[in-house]
Amino acid sequence: MxxxxxxxxxxxxxxxxxxxxxxxxxxxxxxxxxxxxQDTWRPNPVLTEEGLNHMMKIMEMAGQLDKRAPYEEIVNTEFAEKALDEVKLEE
Incomplete structure (x- = not known):
């Protein structure tokens, strides 16, 4: 990104x-x-709860999502946060 x-x-x-x-x-x-x-490709790869909700809203409007999943149960930010830490180390 x-x-x-x-x-x-x-x-x-x-x-x-x-x-x-x-x-x-x-x-x-x-x-x-x-x-x-549209800021679709953000330099910060961590998926926030707000970002997930926005994506699920788009999927609902497209008829592709019947039920929302809880953020805490489907999102793991560990890898994205590690990548950010590594980029900071390189700077």
Whole structure:
């Protein structure tokens, strides 16, 4: 996520393009820009309870979620927090 934040929309789109071979680079670049504007790709990888609730709300609106799961039971932030600690050590 730090790499995405520090690179241009087009650079990120070019890095993603092999995963989406049928997508036009201009379309991918536009989508990357939108995702950045929406703060979809956050440099902090820890999923907060607010973030999970937002995601579940979107899934409910799309008809993909019938029942919400409790944050404490499905989210483990240990790995994300460790990654953040390692990035801080490198700085």
């Amino acid at each position: 730090l790499w995405v934040k520090s690179h241009s929309d087009e650079e990120v789109a070019k890095a993603l393009q092999p995963q989406f071979p049928d997508a036009d680079l201009d379309v991918l670049t536009t989508l990357v820009g939108r995702y950045k504007e």
